[in-house]
Amino acid sequence: MDAEDSPEPWVVWTDDSGSSWFADSPLDEEHKNEEHKKIAWGNVDICGSSEAACGGCMGRKRKTIFGRDFDNVCGITFRFNNPNVDAVECMKELITIRKRDIEKNHYNNRIVLLDHEKWQDYELPFHYVSYNYYDVEINRSDKGFDVSFVKKPFDTPFEHLPNEYDKLFQPWWDDIKAWGIVENGRLVAAIETAVEEWSNRLKVTELWVDDNYRRKGIATALMDIAVQRAKEEKRRVLMLETQSRNEGAIDFYLNYGFTLIGFDACAYQNNDLDRKEVRMELGILL
Secondary structure (H helix, E strand, O other), X not given: OOHHHOOOOOEEEOOOOOOOHHHHOOOOOOOOOHHHHHHHHHOEEEOOOOOOOOOOOOOOEEEEEOOEEEEEEEEEEEEEEOOOHHHHHHHHHHHHHHHHHHHHHHHHOOEEEOOHHHHOOOEEOOOEEEEEEEEEEEEEEOOEXXXXXXXXXXXXXXXXXXXXXXXXXXXXXXXXXXXXXXXXXXXXXXXXXEEEHHHOEEEEEEEEEOHHHXXXXXXXXXXXXXXXXXXXXXXXEEEEEEEOOOHHHHHHHHHHOOEEEEEEOOOOOOOHHHHOOOEEXXXXXX
């Protein structure tokens, strides 16, 4: 039955009175639908704001909800009274986001420090499909150089197959530390970091998640560990390398908080610009 056709008044609420999830996570990068964000804000349950408020949830908390601060929020956070179709779609998004957060916490507990000797030379089968790429243009004028990165669609989707494997714990990196998730003896996700001592920067040298384990918050949980290491060691930057045609990776890094700090237009081949595979350096200043 459509929400708008419901013959009786109905109420839907979220029960997170024992959780700090909404309070601790602005989720701007997760919740991109601006209209649904406004709907969510309009249905934040403020204690005592109406006769329908429960009054006994130990609420009245200050919470950051999708980038906006609210005071006196009820423990249930959201209360949807007679939601229409748009509100139901908003609730579906909230469920998806919450499900991903639960999965992230689940896998957080399964992340382990990888033993150097055991996992050295382990091959990571990178695979991705991109529908868009960043077209890099470099133009020189009397006043200098103009450089642009413009997102454009591929004529046909580009698929990167794991023909050449990256390997863990390679000898050209210094002070390597890696973490991962191992399921039944098989590595299903990993992040590797190495120190660039002369510049006091920490580099993410590998970040990989098996196809069957993606969109579960694992990459975010792994990146959180890299950030933690960088801060504990007082590194001034966390940095990494990706390619201008790896759309999914770029989107993830930008949403996480990385920004463009440099590029190399001939890192892999002399025609990287034409191949749409320009090396992009992304970083977070700490």
